Amino acid sequence: MKYSASKENYIKAIFHLQQEQDNVTTNALADALRTKPASVTDMLKKLTTEKLLQYERYRGVKLTMEGKKLAVQIIRKHRLWEYFLVEKLQFGWEEVHEIAEELEHISSKKLVDRLDAFLDFPKADPHGDPIPDSNGRMPALKQSAVSDMPVNSSGTVNGIGDQSPAMLELLRHKNIQLGTRLEIKRKFGVDGSIEIKIRNQQPVNISEHVAKNLLVAHDNKSR
Amino acid sequence: MKYSASKENYIKAIFHLQQEQDNVTTNALADALRTKPASVTDMLKKLTTEKLLQYERYRGVKLTMEGKKLAVQIIRKHRLWEYFLVEKLQFGWEEVHEIAEELEHISSKKLVDRLDAFLDFPKADPHGDPIPDSNGRMPALKQSAVSDMPVNSSGTVNGIGDQSPAMLELLRHKNIQLGTRLEIKRKFGVDGSIEIKIRNQQPVNISEHVAKNLLVAHDNKSR
DNA sequence: ATTTATTTTTAGATTTGTCTAAATTTTAAT
DNA sequence: ATTAAAATTTAGACAAATCTAAAAATAAAT
Numbered sequence: 001m002k003y004s005a006s007k008e009n010y011i012k013a014i015f016h017l018q019q020e021q022d023n024v025t026t027n028a029l030a031d032a033l034r035t036k037p038a039s040v041t042d043m044l045k046k047l048t049t050e051k052l053l054q055y056e057r058y059r060g061v062k063l064t065m066e067g068k069k070l071a072v073q074i075i076r077k078h079r080l081w082e083y084f085l086v087e088k089l090q091f092g093w094e095e096v097h098e099i100a101e102e103l104e105h106i107s108s109k110k111l112v113d114r115l116d117a118f119l120d121f122p123k124a125d126p127h128g129d130p131i132p133d134s135n136g137r138m139p140a141l142k143q144s145a146v147s148d149m150p151v152n153s154s155g156t157v158n159g160i161g162d163q164s165p166a167m168l169e170l171l172r173h174k175n176i177q178l179g180t181r182l183e184i185k186r187k188f189g190v191d192g193s194i195e196i197k198i199r200n201q202q203p204v205n206i207s208e209h210v211a212k213n214l215l216v217a218h219d220n221k222s223r
Numbered sequence: 224m225k226y227s228a229s230k231e232n233y234i235k236a237i238f239h240l241q242q243e244q245d246n247v248t249t250n251a252l253a254d255a256l257r258t259k260p261a262s263v264t265d266m267l268k269k270l271t272t273e274k275l276l277q278y279e280r281y282r283g284v285k286l287t288m289e290g291k292k293l294a295v296q297i298i299r300k301h302r303l304w305e306y307f308l309v310e311k312l313q314f315g316w317e318e319v320h321e322i323a324e325e326l327e328h329i330s331s332k333k334l335v336d337r338l339d340a341f342l343d344f345p346k347a348d349p350h351g352d353p354i355p356d357s358n359g360r361m362p363a364l365k366q367s368a369v370s371d372m373p374v375n376s377s378g379t380v381n382g383i384g385d386q387s388p389a390m391l392e393l394l395r396h397k398n399i400q401l402g403t404r405l406e407i408k409r410k411f412g413v414d415g416s417i418e419i420k421i422r423n424q425q426p427v428n429i430s431e432h433v434a435k436n437l438l439v440a441h442d443n444k445s446r
Numbered sequence: 447a448t449t450t451a452t453t454t455t456t457a458g459a460t461t462t463g464t465c466t467a468a469a470t471t472t473t474a475a476t
Numbered sequence: 477a478t479t480a481a482a483a484t485t486t487a488g489a490c491a492a493a494t495c496t497a498a499a500a501a502t503a504a505a506t
Contacts, residue, residue: 006463026484039464041485046462058471058484089337102329108322114312229493249454262494264455269492281454281501 003050005105008074009033010043011052012104014061015071019156019179020199024061032200069136076132077112078104079125084115086126093126129154129181130217146184146194147211154183155216162213171214174204182216226273228328231297232256233266234275235327237286238294242402243422247284255423292359299355300335301327302348307338309349316349352377352404353440369407369417370434377406378439385436394437397427405439 003011013032017024026044030037044055052067063071081103085091091099113134116122123139124130130138149155157180160167171177175198185203186195192208206214226234236255240247249267253260267278275290286294304326308314314322336357339345346362347353353361372378380403383390394400398421408426409418415431429437 004462027482035463036465037484038466038486042463085334085337089334089341091333091337099329099331099334102331106322106325106329108325110314111308111312111322114308114314118312227492250452258493259495260454261456261496265493 002107003052003070007043007047007050007052008070008105010040010047011063011067011071012074012078014053014063015068015075016199018063019181021175021177026060028200029061072132072136072138073109073112074104076134076136077106079129079131080112080115080119080122082125083119083122083131087119087122096126130156144216145212146182146196146206146214146216147192147208149184149216151184151187154181156181157214158217159215160213161215162209167210167213170210174206175201176214225330226275226293230266230270230273230275231293231328233263233270234286234290234294235297235301237276237284238291238298239422241286242404244398251423252284295355295359295361296335297327299357299359300329302352302354303335303338303342303345305348306342306345306354310342310345319349353379367439368435369405369419369429369437369439370415370431372407372439374407374410377404379404380437381440382438383436384438385432390433390436393433397429398424399437 010029010033013029014024017028017032026037026040029040033040041057044053044061047053047067048055051064052070053061053063055061078100081100082093082096085096085099086093116131116134121133122131132138144155145161146155157176157178159178160171176182180198182196182198184194185197188194192211193205194208194211195203195205197203233252233256236252237247240251240255249260249263252263256263264280267276267284270276270290271278274287275293276284276286278284301323304323305316305319308319308322309316339354339357344356345354355361367378368384369378380399380401382401383394399405403421405419405421407417408420411417415434416428417431417434418426418428420426
């Protein structure tokens with residue numbers, strides 16, 4: 001089972017989009033992959049016959065078990081390479097993404113596992129995103145409130161303290177749910193509000209109350 | 224100037240074939256690249272318009288300066304990755320070639336140079352082939368007679384001790400010349416003869432006399 | 447020096463991944 | 477409930493890299 005870099009990119013993009021909002025649209029995919037909606041439709045058909053996803057026209061996409069496994073493999077490779085580039089080759093954390101986009105398509109499974117061991121099984125990449133293990137399990141990162149996270153750190157929403165309807169309604173409005181990844185952009189001391197950013201969206205402000213009740217898997221290094 | 228993996232493979236194959244015998248034929252290329260002669264012709268035309276080589280129909284190919292530079296870049300990447308895989312990730316030297324075939328197409332120049340530094344500027348890969356430096360210069364490896372080399376080591380012919388016409392005639396007959404890369408397969412104690420192998424050719428035997436007078440750039444590690 | 451064999455090239459087709467433009471379906475708005 | 481707008485899909489085309497089968501050029505053999 002070897003897939004082209006292009007196909008792997010589709011699978012990866014669908015996986016990421018699924019975490020942010022479970023209805024993955026053709027347009028969103030075209031956007032994420034910097035291609036045209038028509039091309040996306042074509043590819044989705046091919047990937048369906050390869051059983052990596054289920055797709056019904058006009059209805060949207062959903063990864064199969066196999067598709068998810070593949071996505072996690074690719075993400076694992078991407079993040080391990082990023083870690084390698086920063087920790088061993090002294091790259092800055094901003095410049096590694098592009099290179100890892102190429103490296104993640106190197107196929108050898110043995111290479112990835114050896115690299116993992118060589119790096120001493122890191123739990124998170126330089127951006128703080130968790131690195132799945134050899135079996136595809138994401139390590140549970142310790143939970144903390146957004147209000148406790150430092151500026152420029154990032155995490156994945158893991159739980160909600162105040163689960164009142166009003167709170168949930170507000171979170172839905174801001175497009176935040178379990179699994180949403182967000183980045184802390186600024187913290188305003190005056191009122192405890194925090195500016196956060198969700199991928200592919202404009203930054204938004206959340207109040208101190210929300211920040212204290214939004215629990216995330218905090219990104220951290222392994223040692 | 225970014226080229227497809229396929230184009231890079233053509234350039235690399237032509238470069239290698241040029242060292243073994245300077246008339247590079249369409250068939251030899253098709254063979255080396257495990258493709259069909261017709262495909263080779265097509266590609267040679269494309270690479271000509273990209274000024275990586277000069278090609279006249281039925282007449283053969285020759286890399287331009289630019290083509291040679293590209294070839295050396297790719298070879299540098301290939302050999303550095305091989306060294307990395309063996310020295311850092313504990314791979315066996317037989318299993319790294321295939322993986323390096325993929326890694327050599329990763330484009331970032333900075334990555335290669337950082338990798339080189341991380342590995343402490345090795346002078347030869349695990350098979351003993353010299354690693355070009357950042358400017359494309361191949362390091363001069365220390366010279367020794369084939370008779371002094373261990374089994375399974377390899378080297379590049381660098382000089383000839385006995386330059387008598389008879390010797391040169393014999394070498395030409397066996398397809399050995401300056402720049403030819405060979406591998407020591409077996410050493411026969413009885414008469415001092417040695418079985419050597421040149422890429423893409425059947426193994427051949429050379430006498431003790433020849434082995435003592437065939438000087439090669441012996442492949443060695445950096446430190 | 448012809449004929450035969452080999453090598454190389456051309457012509458036309460195929461696959462993968464993409465595109466534009468037009469048609470269709472779904473969603474939103476009155 | 478229509479109509480208008482937005483999203484999605486189809487149809488047809490294209491570039492890259494390859495292939496097969498046939499034609500042309502070169503090399504080898506009598």
